[in-house]
Amino acid sequence: MRGAVLYGPRDIRFEERATPTIRESTDAVIRISATCVCGSDLWPYRGVNPITQPTPMGHEYCGVVEEVGRDVTRVRPGQFVIGSFFASDNTCPNCHAGYQSSCQHKQFVGDAQAPLLRVPLADGTLVPTREVPSEDMIPSLLTLSDVMGTGWFAADAAGVKPGATVVVVGDGAVGLLGVLSASQMGAERIIAMSRHESRQKLAREFGATEIVAERGEKAVARIRDLTNGIGADSVLECVGTPESMAQAVGSARAGGSVGYVGVPHSVTLDGEKLFYKHVHLHGGPAPVRRFLPELIDLVWNGKMNPGRVFDLVLPLDQVAEGYRAMDERRAVKALLRP
Amino acid sequence: MRGAVLYGPRDIRFEERATPTIRESTDAVIRISATCVCGSDLWPYRGVNPITQPTPMGHEYCGVVEEVGRDVTRVRPGQFVIGSFFASDNTCPNCHAGYQSSCQHKQFVGDAQAPLLRVPLADGTLVPTREVPSEDMIPSLLTLSDVMGTGWFAADAAGVKPGATVVVVGDGAVGLLGVLSASQMGAERIIAMSRHESRQKLAREFGATEIVAERGEKAVARIRDLTNGIGADSVLECVGTPESMAQAVGSARAGGSVGYVGVPHSVTLDGEKLFYKHVHLHGGPAPVRRFLPELIDLVWNGKMNPGRVFDLVLPLDQVAEGYRAMDERRAVKALLRP
Numbered sequence: 001m002r003g004a005v006l007y008g009p010r011d012i013r014f015e016e017r018a019t020p021t022i023r024e025s026t027d028a029v030i031r032i033s034a035t036c037v038c039g040s041d042l043w044p045y046r047g048v049n050p051i052t053q054p055t056p057m058g059h060e061y062c063g064v065v066e067e068v069g070r071d072v073t074r075v076r077p078g079q080f081v082i083g084s085f086f087a088s089d090n091t092c093p094n095c096h097a098g099y100q101s102s103c104q105h106k107q108f109v110g111d112a113q114a115p116l117l118r119v120p121l122a123d124g125t126l127v128p129t130r131e132v133p134s135e136d137m138i139p140s141l142l143t144l145s146d147v148m149g150t151g152w153f154a155a156d157a158a159g160v161k162p163g164a165t166v167v168v169v170g171d172g173a174v175g176l177l178g179v180l181s182a183s184q185m186g187a188e189r190i191i192a193m194s195r196h197e198s199r200q201k202l203a204r205e206f207g208a209t210e211i212v213a214e215r216g217e218k219a220v221a222r223i224r225d226l227t228n229g230i231g232a233d234s235v236l237e238c239v240g241t242p243e244s245m246a247q248a249v250g251s252a253r254a255g256g257s258v259g260y261v262g263v264p265h266s267v268t269l270d271g272e273k274l275f276y277k278h279v280h281l282h283g284g285p286a287p288v289r290r291f292l293p294e295l296i297d298l299v300w301n302g303k304m305n306p307g308r309v310f311d312l313v314l315p316l317d318q319v320a321e322g323y324r325a326m327d328e329r330r331a332v333k334a335l336l337r338p
Numbered sequence: 339m340r341g342a343v344l345y346g347p348r349d350i351r352f353e354e355r356a357t358p359t360i361r362e363s364t365d366a367v368i369r370i371s372a373t374c375v376c377g378s379d380l381w382p383y384r385g386v387n388p389i390t391q392p393t394p395m396g397h398e399y400c401g402v403v404e405e406v407g408r409d410v411t412r413v414r415p416g417q418f419v420i421g422s423f424f425a426s427d428n429t430c431p432n433c434h435a436g437y438q439s440s441c442q443h444k445q446f447v448g449d450a451q452a453p454l455l456r457v458p459l460a461d462g463t464l465v466p467t468r469e470v471p472s473e474d475m476i477p478s479l480l481t482l483s484d485v486m487g488t489g490w491f492a493a494d495a496a497g498v499k500p501g502a503t504v505v506v507v508g509d510g511a512v513g514l515l516g517v518l519s520a521s522q523m524g525a526e527r528i529i530a531m532s533r534h535e536s537r538q539k540l541a542r543e544f545g546a547t548e549i550v551a552e553r554g555e556k557a558v559a560r561i562r563d564l565t566n567g568i569g570a571d572s573v574l575e576c577v578g579t580p581e582s583m584a585q586a587v588g589s590a591r592a593g594g595s596v597g598y599v600g601v602p603h604s605v606t607l608d609g610e611k612l613f614y615k616h617v618h619l620h621g622g623p624a625p626v627r628r629f630l631p632e633l634i635d636l637v638w639n640g641k642m643n644p645g646r647v648f649d650l651v652l653p654l655d656q657v658a659e660g661y662r663a664m665d666e667r668r669a670v671k672a673l674l675r676p
Contacts, residue, residue, distance in 0.1 A: 093566070093568050093591070094568070094591070094592045094593070097591065097592065097593045098593060099592040099593040099616050101616075102592030102593070102616050104567075228431070229442075230431050230432070240609075245609060253431070253432070253435065254432045254435065254437040254440030255432070255435045255436060255437040255440070255625075260609075260613070263610070263613065264609030264610045264612075264613050265610075266609075267608075267609025267610065268606045268607065268608060268609060269606065269607040269609060269612075270605075270606060271578075271583060271598075271602030271604075271605025271606060271607060272601070272602045272603075272605065274602075274607075274619070274621075274622075275598070275601065275602050275621055275622050275623070276622060276623070277622070278437050278439075278440050278621075278622040278623075278625075279620075280618065280619070280620040281612070281618070281619040281620070282617070282618040282619070283612075283613055283616075284612075284613050284614060284615070284616040285613070285614070285616075287593075287616075
């Protein structure tokens, strides 16, 4: 089969790779219905996180089970399934605590930009839908694999409650779906930080009630203005830079919460500042598996349509254009169909 | 009247100071029944936090109301009252959110090592007991003003639940009362980090089930051993150094919580490490006012006796010896009687 392989900065190729097979008795192999390019794929694509060898890419996926290992009992061939970018046994103490992305046996699933994918720990990782979905539902189901699951975790980690005032830092796909998540959780005000018109538009569609275009200290001052000097109850940090984290912490009220899901790059936090801000801080790689059953229901029942975040759809063999479009911010997120 | 004044490193004097009077219509003046020396008083006493002028000291207090301003309606002369080291209006949005130590009108109450004390915002700050307590209850009631309130907030911020496994970093008075707080909240295992026999003994009396004497990475490894490699549900950080914070974060399980109440000194946190630890982080100056009614009830009804933390009782005019004994770690905490 042919799949995406990164060779170096901005050098992504669609080329022959070994066809996945069952290696462990707990594996499944699935036929990908749709995959996509993640904002975090851009870190190695841009050379910020250097790679040392040609690296297969892709960690967002959904599809139909082709084959399962002999110890797999909870999914079977023919089922449509969604899984997380971290395979997890879903039985260890960390999984039971709801942190499947810290599973004691976690394995990164990193070669999903391909027609076929081996998923380890299939019973713990994959969640089947009640039946094979219609084509139009697939983009939304695909988002649950990472980007929507991550936006949801940001809102969950930020403790979004009905009636809350929420700030979302970052207008990438995760931030936009963080807006959608906060809206689903009943937030009353959702202030999206964005200076791009098309993204502002999508943010509003997902439930943003206000837009703040300022950045840095000016953005924090604007949030103070908008909240009678108090700050927001919940802040979703969806970028991962020192600037975005400072903006997030600065926007929270005393006793408020920052949920951070942008992989931190060179972020350090001043203990004393955090102390006097009285802020709650929680984040990490989203434990997508925890949320999958609930999120699948929300999509299945038409309560939300996170697939709206895809503004570019390409055949898988044009994966390189998907990366380029996102790198150049021509697209928010590119969906790939094998 | 005479009270404690700090002149410079290890130079504390008991000398004539102006007698407090009602200045604002919302003030109260109280006659101190007992006050004490706080671990945080040692920062300026040792010159770590330098002072620029002779500074009255003391921020833990309880006593009998002498006089109130004309706008005070919730406390009256003759009542025994306890207040926090931060006066708060208890009506602003931050107070309503339970963060009275971030009150929009907060004022530090910093001259309590004296026979009389002016307390601003008396209605919001002071909580009266149902009657004047017996002498033997006064040490426990005094602790609620800061040290016990702060230990309680550490446990609250660390989300201690019934049945939880808890680690307490720091065996000063706050750490020891953090142990007591976790015990009151129903923790099943409480692991106290201490290498001082007398403090270990008091920790056990307050509810510690295990003692870890190691420090740094060895301490973290020991916690892993004691918890099947998982880590603790809740960790109370009661010191405020880079070492103690690292020990606290390292001891938590994935998705666990660190409640930190040690005022951070030179503490910086690595965003990426926190991210992959999946830890919840919350702390700050304890909003003692939030907890006072509940804690007063627990003491009044004989459910706990935090006053046990005082292992030195001195007349107020020997305040200098109280500081010396704590500085030299001859005493955990010194109570002062005017």
